[in-house]
Amino acid sequence: MSVRRKGPRATIVRVFTYLSLVSVAVVVIFPFVVAFATSTKNNQDIFNYPPTLIPQEPQTVDATELLLPDDVDVSDESLSLFTFPDSSTRFALVDNDISVAEFRPLDDLDRIIRLDVSSGDKTGDVVTIDGDEEDVFAIEVDGTTIEAYRSRLTSGGRFVSLDDPADERVELVNLVEPVQQFGPRLENFEEVLIDKNLGRSLTNTVLVTIVVVSGQIVTSILGGYAFARIKFKGRGPLFLLYLGSVMVPFVVLIIPLFQLMLQVGWLDNLSALIIPFMFSAYGTFLMRQFFISIPVEIEDAALLDNASRWKILWRIMVPLARPAIATLATFGFLYAWNSFFWPLVIINSGNPDGRVLSLALSTLGGRSSTDLNLVFAGAMIAMTPPILVFLFAQRYFVENSASSGLK
Amino acid sequence: MAEVTFRSVSKQYDGDGPKAVDSLDLDIKDGEFMVLVGPSGCGKSTALRMIAGLEEVTDGELLIGDRLVNNVPPGDRDIAMVFQNYALYPHMTVRENISFALEVAKVKKAEIKARTEEAAEMLGLMDYLDRLPKALSGGQRQRVAMGRAIVRSPQVFLMDEPLSNLDAKLRVQMRSEIIQIQRRLDTTMVYVTHDQIEAMTMGHRVAVMRLGVLQQVADPQELYQRPANLFVAAFIGSPAMNLINVTLGGTAERPTASFAGHTLAIDPRAVERYPQVADRIGSSVVLGLRPEHFSIEGDFDLPADQTVEFEIDLAEAMGAEAHLHITLDVPVVELDGAPVIAEDGDDVSTSTTSVIARIDGIHFVRSGEVVKLGVKTHLAHFFDLDTGLPLN
Numbered sequence: 001m002s003v004r005r006k007g008p009r010a011t012i013v014r015v016f017t018y019l020s021l022v023s024v025a026v027v028v029i030f031p032f033v034v035a036f037a038t039s040t041k042n043n044q045d046i047f048n049y050p051p052t053l054i055p056q057e058p059q060t061v062d063a064t065e066l067l068l069p070d071d072v073d074v075s076d077e078s079l080s081l082f083t084f085p086d087s088s089t090r091f092a093l094v095d096n097d098i099s100v101a102e103f104r105p106l107d108d109l110d111r112i113i114r115l116d117v118s119s120g121d122k123t124g125d126v127v128t129i130d131g132d133e134e135d136v137f138a139i140e141v142d143g144t145t146i147e148a149y150r151s152r153l154t155s156g157g158r159f160v161s162l163d164d165p166a167d168e169r170v171e172l173v174n175l176v177e178p179v180q181q182f183g184p185r186l187e188n189f190e191e192v193l194i195d196k197n198l199g200r201s202l203t204n205t206v207l208v209t210i211v212v213v214s215g216q217i218v219t220s221i222l223g224g225y226a227f228a229r230i231k232f233k234g235r236g237p238l239f240l241l242y243l244g245s246v247m248v249p250f251v252v253l254i255i256p257l258f259q260l261m262l263q264v265g266w267l268d269n270l271s272a273l274i275i276p277f278m279f280s281a282y283g284t285f286l287m288r289q290f291f292i293s294i295p296v297e298i299e300d301a302a303l304l305d306n307a308s309r310w311k312i313l314w315r316i317m318v319p320l321a322r323p324a325i326a327t328l329a330t331f332g333f334l335y336a337w338n339s340f341f342w343p344l345v346i347i348n349s350g351n352p353d354g355r356v357l358s359l360a361l362s363t364l365g366g367r368s369s370t371d372l373n374l375v376f377a378g379a380m381i382a383m384t385p386p387i388l389v390f391l392f393a394q395r396y397f398v399e400n401s402a403s404s405g406l407k
Numbered sequence: 408m409a410e411v412t413f414r415s416v417s418k419q420y421d422g423d424g425p426k427a428v429d430s431l432d433l434d435i436k437d438g439e440f441m442v443l444v445g446p447s448g449c450g451k452s453t454a455l456r457m458i459a460g461l462e463e464v465t466d467g468e469l470l471i472g473d474r475l476v477n478n479v480p481p482g483d484r485d486i487a488m489v490f491q492n493y494a495l496y497p498h499m500t501v502r503e504n505i506s507f508a509l510e511v512a513k514v515k516k517a518e519i520k521a522r523t524e525e526a527a528e529m530l531g532l533m534d535y536l537d538r539l540p541k542a543l544s545g546g547q548r549q550r551v552a553m554g555r556a557i558v559r560s561p562q563v564f565l566m567d568e569p570l571s572n573l574d575a576k577l578r579v580q581m582r583s584e585i586i587q588i589q590r591r592l593d594t595t596m597v598y599v600t601h602d603q604i605e606a607m608t609m610g611h612r613v614a615v616m617r618l619g620v621l622q623q624v625a626d627p628q629e630l631y632q633r634p635a636n637l638f639v640a641a642f643i644g645s646p647a648m649n650l651i652n653v654t655l656g657g658t659a660e661r662p663t664a665s666f667a668g669h670t671l672a673i674d675p676r677a678v679e680r681y682p683q684v685a686d687r688i689g690s691s692v693v694l695g696l697r698p699e700h701f702s703i704e705g706d707f708d709l710p711a712d713q714t715v716e717f718e719i720d721l722a723e724a725m726g727a728e729a730h731l732h733i734t735l736d737v738p739v740v741e742l743d744g745a746p747v748i749a750e751d752g753d754d755v756s757t758s759t760t761s762v763i764a765r766i767d768g769i770h771f772v773r774s775g776e777v778v779k780l781g782v783k784t785h786l787a788h789f790f791d792l793d794t795g796l797p798l799n
Contacts, residue, residue: 301488
């Protein structure tokens with residue numbers, strides 16, 4: 001037990017400590033938040049500037065609910081909403097492909113007035129602009145008639161105010177601000193799982209992980225118990241050898257293991273991801289250390305109770321070793337779930353049905369990286385189980401990192 | 408119920424290392440409460456574990472009843488054991504702990520329940536049956552360990568220092584409970600302890616061991632009054648027997664013992680018990696005096712030549728009695744090159760001998776005072792200085 005210090009100085013220290021910890025936490029957690037936000041955005045929203053953390057979609061309005069001018073013929077039922085820089089009134093885009101004329105008033109050649117191509121009447125005069133002769137038009141702007149020449153014909157949108165159907169504007173669509181509203185796109189997950197075949201990869205990964213973790217637990221318990229409690233010739237050297245194999249980096253084993261898989265015929269087969277990893281020297285070591293720490297007398301007592309070795313192992317030792325088993329399971333899970341390089345080497349035919357999640361994700365990011373929202377949705381799916389496992393098993397995880405699971 | 412017989416049983420851990428148990432011959436009778444006692448490393452626990460089958464017998468024969476069990480696995484020996492640390496299964500409730508052996512033996516469920524509850528009833532554990540060991544006190548855990556042994560109705564109970572983890576008060580209580588349970592069940596019990604008070608109070612007979620060798624097997628009184636050698640004399644009794652290196656003088660009829668400038672006449676009754684004393688006049692022997700063989704002036708009616716004046720180093724008043732510590736300028740009595748009951752690491756001065764006299768608590772003696780003590784030499788013991796054997 002620690003005693004909490006008191007006094008203003010201690011308070012300042014504590015506030016400072018918490019502030020710095022929180023800021024570090026924010027920095028660490030920010031990429032996750034961005035990833036999650038992106039996974040729920042639509043493809044356009046990702047590239048909006050300034051970027052937002054909240055997923056947004058353009059706001060629309062049902063055409064039948066609006067009072068629209070008679071000449072508007074709306075084929076789309078929902079109309080996108082926009083605002084103009086000079087007012088906060090929302091306008092519905094009723095036609096986004098009309099011919100637009102750009103006029104420049106003769107008394108202010110830098111000003112551009114966009115109007116429907118049919119508006120304005122030729123006055124018959126002609127002006128010379130930059131050496132070209134242009135017809136002069138009389139156009140009506142805010143109730144007054146001014147003279148202008150037509151500098152360009154283009155196409156743009158016709159906007160009708162939601163407040164006043166008589167208030168119409170013509171503007172290039174990319175010059176107005178779409179009205180955004182909160183709009184997560186949860187279909188991303190469905191799309192990535194079904195259309196991008198990530199569902200199959202997820203199933204594969206779950207299968208591989210479950211079999212690898214349970215296999216590791218069973219073999220580590222058996223091996224660890226034998227090394228801890230059963231006396232046999234050569235136990236010491238064998239254990240050293242076994243432990244030594246933990247020191248060999250995996251990259252060194254890739255080529256021989258590949259050869260082996262080739263000969264056994266497991267190339268491009270999930271067996272190659274499962275069988276070699278059901279045996280763990282580290283797990284055996286972990287279990288052995290834990291079993292050694294259980295008092296021998298408990299086992300002696302069970303022997304006197306006429307329990308067989310098998311019964312002692314499963315009825316006495318294993319229930320007592322639950323913390324170590326949880327640690328082993330946590331580590332085994334993270335390793336199996338996240339493993340990338342070995343699947344990349346061994347699942348190599350391009351058959352997407354054999355892929356595991358890590359592999360599928362890299363493919364998704366590589367080939368269709370324009371669908372960033374889908375890539376992030378896939379990443380979220382891949383990330384969630386390990387995070388959940390960590391949350392539930394963090395006690396064992398931290399315990400193990402701190403003390404290798406030894407009592 | 409059965410007797411347990413050791414026939415020249417030895418145990419050696421390394422091929423040519425020392426023997427943990429050396430040619431042990433011991434007959435434990437049916438229904439007997441036998442205590443194995445000795446300092447740590449004396450082989451008492453090894454002997455017990457050999458009965459249990461947890462240690463292999465290197466040499467000799469071990470019988471339970473009429474059956475040679477040298478190669479019988481522990482579970483088939485029909486014995487039950489209580490361990491020093493209780494060795495309860497931490498993840499099982501009290502009920503599961505007690506019934507585990509029956510469950511392994513595939514006893515019917517109803518019978519398991521009945522027998523478990525009978526044992527729990529006997530030990531006062533009925534209210535704790537559904538608790539885990541960690542929720543029990545030391546004494547309760549001790550009882551669960553007992554219950555686990557009782558429920559099997561074994562032929563032999565083995566107990567390996569079962570009380571050493573309890574506090575003093577609980578130890579006294581459990582001591583009497585174990586005695587009662589043994590009487591009630593009338594089952595052979597082998598009990599290992601290093602505490603000679605437990606040995607004296609609990610056992611029908613006590614086997615004293617040292618360095619793997621059995622020193623003496625006898626009932627507690629015999630052990631106290633007629634120790635078979637210097638080691639038993641020194642080990643049994645608390646405070647321990649005072650062993651003083653003395654030179655015999657006087658005549659064969661009325662010998663004297665001289666030490667550190669004092670001379671003490673020896674009562675002829677002691678010479679009757681230790682006749683060899685008469686032959687050793689003029690040589691050095693070991694005089695053994697228990698603390699209660701001293702008495703302070705006024706409490707005794709002893710001839711003047713059986714009194715000595717001592718300077719008291721330290722007087723410990725204990726209430727009912729007082730212990731007077733005296734240092735004599737005589738080399739300490741040794742056995743195999745070490746003070747008799749010194750354990751490894753004990754820092755014992757070998758140039759002087761400490762003596763403790765026990766007197767009635769009503770006397771007030773100050774440290775540093777010189778007092779006249781009478782010595783009941785008719786109760787004294789005599790041992791050979793070299794062999795440690797009694798001079799009888």
